[in-house]
Amino acid sequence: MIQFKQLTLARGTKVLIQSASMQLHPGHKVGLTGANGAGKSSLFAMLRREVHPEKGDLEIPVSWVIGHVSQETPALPLPAIEFVLDGDVELREIEAGLLEAENSHQGELIAELHQRLADIGGYSARARAAELLNGLGFSQMAMQQAVSTFSGGWRVRLNLARALMCRSDLLLLDEPTNHLDLDAVIWLESWLQSYRGTLFLILHDRDFLDAIVNHIAHIEQQTLTLYKGGYSDFERQRAEKLALQQAMFEKQQRKVAHLQSYIDRFRVQATKARQAQSRIKALERMEMISAAHVDSQFSFEFRPPIAAPDPLLVLDDMSVGYDGVPLINSIELVISPGERIGLLGRNGAGKTTLIKLLAQVLHPMSGKWVEGKDLNIGYFAQHQLEQLRLDESPLQHMMKLDPLSREQEHLNYLGGFDFKGDMARSPCANFSGGEKSRLALALLIWTRPNLLLLDEPTNHLDLEMRYALTSALQDYEGGVILVSHDRALLRASCDRFILVADGVATEFDGDLEEYSRWLNEQRLKEKQLLQSQATEKPVKNDRAANKVERQARVAERRPLLKELEQIERDMARWQTDKSSCDDRLNDEALYTETDKSALQQLLKTQAELTSRLETAEGRWLELHEMLEAIPVID
Numbered sequence: 001m002i003q004f005k006q007l008t009l010a011r012g013t014k015v016l017i018q019s020a021s022m023q024l025h026p027g028h029k030v031g032l033t034g035a036n037g038a039g040k041s042s043l044f045a046m047l048r049r050e051v052h053p054e055k056g057d058l059e060i061p062v063s064w065v066i067g068h069v070s071q072e073t074p075a076l077p078l079p080a081i082e083f084v085l086d087g088d089v090e091l092r093e094i095e096a097g098l099l100e101a102e103n104s105h106q107g108e109l110i111a112e113l114h115q116r117l118a119d120i121g122g123y124s125a126r127a128r129a130a131e132l133l134n135g136l137g138f139s140q141m142a143m144q145q146a147v148s149t150f151s152g153g154w155r156v157r158l159n160l161a162r163a164l165m166c167r168s169d170l171l172l173l174d175e176p177t178n179h180l181d182l183d184a185v186i187w188l189e190s191w192l193q194s195y196r197g198t199l200f201l202i203l204h205d206r207d208f209l210d211a212i213v214n215h216i217a218h219i220e221q222q223t224l225t226l227y228k229g230g231y232s233d234f235e236r237q238r239a240e241k242l243a244l245q246q247a248m249f250e251k252q253q254r255k256v257a258h259l260q261s262y263i264d265r266f267r268v269q270a271t272k273a274r275q276a277q278s279r280i281k282a283l284e285r286m287e288m289i290s291a292a293h294v295d296s297q298f299s300f301e302f303r304p305p306i307a308a309p310d311p312l313l314v315l316d317d318m319s320v321g322y323d324g325v326p327l328i329n330s331i332e333l334v335i336s337p338g339e340r341i342g343l344l345g346r347n348g349a350g351k352t353t354l355i356k357l358l359a360q361v362l363h364p365m366s367g368k369w370v371e372g373k374d375l376n377i378g379y380f381a382q383h384q385l386e387q388l389r390l391d392e393s394p395l396q397h398m399m400k401l402d403p404l405s406r407e408q409e410h411l412n413y414l415g416g417f418d419f420k421g422d423m424a425r426s427p428c429a430n431f432s433g434g435e436k437s438r439l440a441l442a443l444l445i446w447t448r449p450n451l452l453l454l455d456e457p458t459n460h461l462d463l464e465m466r467y468a469l470t471s472a473l474q475d476y477e478g479g480v481i482l483v484s485h486d487r488a489l490l491r492a493s494c495d496r497f498i499l500v501a502d503g504v505a506t507e508f509d510g511d512l513e514e515y516s517r518w519l520n521e522q523r524l525k526e527k528q529l530l531q532s533q534a535t536e537k538p539v540k541n542d543r544a545a546n547k548v549e550r551q552a553r554v555a556e557r558r559p560l561l562k563e564l565e566q567i568e569r570d571m572a573r574w575q576t577d578k579s580s581c582d583d584r585l586n587d588e589a590l591y592t593e594t595d596k597s598a599l600q601q602l603l604k605t606q607a608e609l610t611s612r613l614e615t616a617e618g619r620w621l622e623l624h625e626m627l628e629a630i631p632v633i634d
Contacts, residue, residue: 001023001024001025001026001059001061002023002024002047002058002059002060002170002198003022003023003024003057003058003059004020004021004022004023004056004057004058004224005021005056005057005058005059006019006020006021006055006056006057007019007020007021007053007055007056007057007058008020008053008054008055008056009039009042009043009046009051009053009054010054011039011042011051015054015222016038016039016042016043016219016222017039017043017219017222017223017224018222018223019055019056020056020223020224021056022217022224022226024198024215025198026169026197026198027196027197027198028198028199028214028215029192029195029198029199029201029212029213029214029215030198030199030200030201030213030214030215030216030217030226031201031202031203031209031212031213031215031216031217031230031231031234032044032200032201032202032216032217032219033202033216033217033218033219033231033234033463034218034219034220035219035220035462035464036432036434036462038219038220039219040174040202040219041174041202043219043224044068044172044174044200044202046058047060047066047170047172047200048066048068048172049066060170061169063169064168064169064170065089065166065167065168065169065170066168066169066170066171066172067087067163067164067166067168067170067171067172067197068163068171068172068173068174069156069159069160069162069163069172069173069174069176070159070162070163071159073147073155073156073158073159074147075147075148076146076147076148077146077147077148078146078147079143079144079145079146079147080133080138080142080143080144080145080146080147080150080158081126081129081130081133081143081144083147083158083162084129084132084133084158084161084162084165085125085126085129085165086162087161087162087163087164087165087166088120088125088165088166088167089166090120090167091117091120091122091125094113094116094117094120094122095117095122097109097113098110098113098114098117101113107604107607107608107611108603108604108607108608109607110607110608110611111606111607111608111610111611111614112607114610114611114614114615115610118614120167125165128165129161129165130143132161132164132165132191133161135184135187135188135191136157136160136161136180136184136187136188137157137180137181137183137184137347137348138154138157138161153179154179156178156179157179157180157184160173160176160188164191168197169197169198170197170198170199170200171195171197171198171199171200172200173199173200173201173202173203174202175202175203175204175460176188176201176203177203177205177208177485178459178460179459180485181346181347181351181485182344182484182485182487182515183346183347183519184347184485185205185208185485185487186516186519189208189211189212192212193211193212199212199213200217201213204458204461204462204463204466205458205485205486205487205488206231206232206463206466206488207486207487207488207491208487209230209231210230210231210232211230213230213231214228214229214230215227215228215229216229216230216231216233216234218234218238255471255474258474258475259474263280298416298417298418298464298465298467298468299416299468300413300416300417300442300445300468300472301472301475302445302448302472302473302475302476302477302478303445303446303448304448304477305337305376305448305449305450305477305478306374306376306448306450307373307374307376307450308337308450308477308478309337309372309373309374309375309450310336310337310372311334311335311336311372312335312336312337312371312372312375312450312451312478312479313333313334313335313358313369313370313371313372313375313451313479314333314334314335314368314369314370314371315331315332315333315334315357315358315364315367315368315369316332316367316368316369316370317330317331317332317366317367317368318330318331318332318333318357318364318366318367318368318369319331319364319365319366319367320350320353320354320357320362320363320364320365321353321365322353324365326365326503327350327353327503328350328353328354328500328503328504328505329503329504330504331354331357331367331504331505333498333505335451335479335481336479337450337477337478337479338477338478338479339479339480339495339496340473340479340480340482340493340494340495340496341479341480341481341482341494341495341496341497341498342482342483342484342490342493342494342496342497342498343355343481343482343483343497343498343500343505344497344498344499344500344508344515345499345500345501346501346519346522349500349501349502350500350503350505351483351500352381352455352483354500354505355379355381355453355455355481355483358377358451358453358481359377359379359381359453360377361379374450375450375451376447376448376449376450376451377449377451377453378444378445378447378449378451378452378453379444379453379455380440380441380444380452380453380454380455380457381455381456382455382456382459384440384444385433385436385437385440387440388428388436388439388440389428390427390428390429391427391428391429392427392428393424393425393426393427393428394414394419394423394424394425394426394428394439394442395407395410395411395414395424395425397428397439397443398410398413398414398442398443398446401443401446401447402446411424413442413446414442416442417438417439417441417442418438418465419435419438419439419442432460433459433460434460434461434462434465436460437457437459437460437461438461438465441457441469445472449478450477450478450479451478451479451480451481452476452478452479452480452481453481454480454481454482454483454484455483456483456484456485457469457482457484457489458484458485458486458489466486466488466489469489470488470489470492470493473489473492473493474492474493480493480494482494487512490512491511491512496508497510497515499515499518556630557630560630563619567616567619570612570616571613571616571617574609574612574613574616575613577605577609578606578609578610578613581602581605581606581609582606584602585599585602585603585606590602
C-alpha cells in the first residue's frame with residue numbers, strides 16, 4: 001500500500017502540494033491531473049524516490065519494483081527486442097547467473113535458477129517482448145534492428161515497451177500516448193486494463209482515462225484530492241463543487257443549441273443518423289462536464305474564413321507515394337465547407353501521406369486536383385513547432401504574421417491561448433512542448449483558413465486546451481481533415497471517417513467502436529496468416545524438383561531426428577534416476593542421521609538431474625519446432 005501522510009512537496013521555494021494525506025491499495029489505477037506546473041511530474045519524481053517531501057511521509061513497500069518510461073534512449077547497437085527484454089532486470093540477472101553457473105558446473109545452483117526462471121515466466125519472456133513491440137507498431141523485421149537506427153518517436157515507443165516489460169508493482173506513465181497512433185493507443189489501453197499492479201497515469205486523453213483508471217488524484221491550489229471513479233466521474237464531482245450557474249449557463253446554451261440544430265437536421269437522414277447519435281452523446285456529456293471547465297485559462301474561437309467556395313477541394317482518381325512507388329491509389333475525395341472528416345488507418349498505412357498530399361507538401365503521382373476559388377489551407381503538424389523562431393516572443397510572431405493589426409488586438413488574442421502578461425513577450429526558447437503547440441495553433445488559426453488539416457494536434461496539449469479546441473472546432477465554418485489518437489476529439493468533431501488501408505482510402509461506415517473491432521480483426525488475421533505460413537506445405541508440380549527437395553529435406557531432418565532420439569533416451573534414464581532419488585529423499589530417517597553427507601549428495605544429484613531434464617526438455621521442444629519447419633514432402 002502507498003500512503004501519503006501530511007505530505008508537503010516543493011521544488012525550490014515553490015510549494016506544490018501541502019499537507020496531503022491519502023492511501024492507495026495494490027491494484028489501484030490512478031489518473032494524476034492538474035494544470036501545467038501544478039506538480040504532477042514532481043510527484044512522479046518523488047514516487048521514484050528521486051526527490052523527497054519537505055514535510056510528512058511517503059510510504060511505499062520497500063520490496064516493490066517501480067517501472068517508468070525513461071526520457072533517454074542511447075543510440076545502442078543492441079537489437080530492439082533485446083533492449084526491451086532488458087526491462088526485466090531480474091530476468092537478465094537470472095540469465096547471467098545461469099551462464100556463470102553452467103560454466104562453473106554448479107548443478108544445484110543451475111536447478112535453483114531454472115526454477116526461478118520458470119516462476120517468473122522467463123521461458124515466455126521473448127514472446128511477451130515481441131507481443132509488446134508488435135502492439136506498439138513494430139514489425140517482426142524491426143524488432144531485430146539496432147536501437148540506434150530508430151528515430152526519436154520510435155525510440156520513445158521502445159522505452160515504453162521496456163517499461164511494460166518490467167514486472168513492476170508500481171507503474172508510472174507520463175503521457176505514454178503522445179507518440180502513438182490510434183491503433184497503438186487502443187492496444188495500450190487493452191494492455192493496461194489487464195495490468196495487475198498499481199498504476200499512476202498522467203494523461204490528457206479523457207477516453208483513455210475513463211477506460212483505465214478507477215481513481216483520479218487532482219492537484220489544485222496546492223491541494224491533492226483523491227476522487228473515486230474515472231475521469232468523467234471526477235469532472236462531475238468537481239463540477240458540483242464549483243457550482244457556478246449563470247455564467248456557465250449562457251456559455252453552455254450556445255454550444256447546446258449548436259449541437260441540437262445538427263441533431264434536428266440530420267437525425268432522420270439514414271446517411272447521417274450515426275453521426276447524429278454521436279452528437280447526442282456529446283450533448284449529454286457536455287451538460288455534465290462543462291461546469292468543470294468554467295475556470296479554464298483557454299478561450300478562443302476560429303475567425304470566420306474570408307471565402308467559402310463549395311466544394312473547397314476535389315481529388316479525382318489521384319495516387320500519391322514516394323520515389324515513384326504509390327502508397328495510396330485511386331483517391332476520390334470531395335471536401336465541402338463545414339465538413340469534418342477523420343482519417344483512420346493503421347500505422348504506416350498512409351494517413352499522414354494523405355494529409356501531406358492535401359497540404360501540397362507532397363505532389364500527386366497521377367489524377368486530377370480541382371480547388372475552389374480562394375482556397376486557403378491551414379496545415380498543423382508536429383514539424384510546425386520546429387518552424388517557430390525561438391528567440392522571438394508570441395507577440396513578435398503575431399506582429400510578423402499580421403503587422404497591420406494593433407498590438408493590443410494581438411495581445412487579447414494570445415490571452416485566449418494563455419499567453420498573458422510577461423509570457424506574451426517572452427522568447428519561445430524556454431517554452432514547453434505544450435506551450436509551443438498552443439502558439440503554433442494560435443498562429444494557424446489567425447490566418448483564417450477555410451480548409452483545416454490537423455495531424456495529431458493534441459500532442460502535448462493538456463485536457464483544458466483539448467476541450468477548448470474541441471469546442472472551437474464545433475463552431476468552425478470551414479472544412480476539417482483530422483488525424484488524431486484522441487478519440488474524444490474525433491468523436492466530437494468528425495461527421496464521417498475515411499479508412500486508409502491496403503493502398504486505398506475509402507469511406508468507413510462505422511464509428512470508433514466499430515473501428516476498434518476492425519483493428520482487432522486485422523490483428524487476428526495477421527496472426528493466423530503467420531501461423532499458416534509456418535505450417536503450410538508448399539505445392540510443386542515438378543516431380544523431379546519435388547524429389548530433389550524431398551531428399552534435401554530428409555537429409556536436413558536426419559541429424560535432428562537422431563539428436564531427438566538420443567535426448568528421449570537420456571530423458572527416460574534421467575527421469576528414472578530422479579524418481580529413485582525423490583523416493584529416497586522422502587525417507588524421514590535420512591533427515592535424522594547425524595552424518596548429513598548422504599542427504600547433501602542426494603540433494604545435489606536431484607538438482608543436477610532436474611537441471612538436465614529441464615535443459616533437455618527445452619532442446620526437445622526446439623528440435624520439434626525445427627522439424628515442423630522442415631516438413632517432408634509427400
